[in-house]
Amino acid sequence: MAIADELSNTKYSLMRALLENHNFFHEFYDTFFASSPVIPEMFADTDFRKQRELLRQGIELMIWFAEGDEMAREKLLKIAVIHKRFRLTREMYDLWRTSLMKILAKNDPEFNPVLEQAWNTVLSRGIDFFLEHGS
């Protein structure tokens, strides 16, 4: 399968996981917060009803960005710049990625090693972009 198709399959993987578990993002934040004591502090004033939707959009942007979509790049750049003030490190992004992968693997009934590889490519490209422009 061509790499572009593999990346595109992450969209369906996200959709399946969201359909499977309506508490997907709740579970993600629980896992992410448990990964380091510094993380929950950063979200002390966050409205999670809004944040969950923003994160869903952010992940979709990462997928389109990895596919080379120019408009997604522009939008992701704005989000990366907003994150400057949090002084995020690669280690923190790795916790974010690991938490997300764990929740995807748990909730997408069709998760498999090929999809895992595609997700890793999508999230690595996005995280490298955040580190380049948002730190």
Ligand code: HEM
């Ligand atoms: C180490 C990883 C990350 C941490 C600790 C983090 C932390 C935060 C925090 C504290 C906020 C502000 C929430 C508020 O307004 O109260 C925020 C906003 C946001 N985050 Fe992250 N973030 C991380 C990674 C990401 C990634 C990778 C994405 C994209 C896929 C993302 C997407 C967003 C979006 C869309 C917003 C809303 C921005 C806005 O105000 O318009 N975050 N993040």
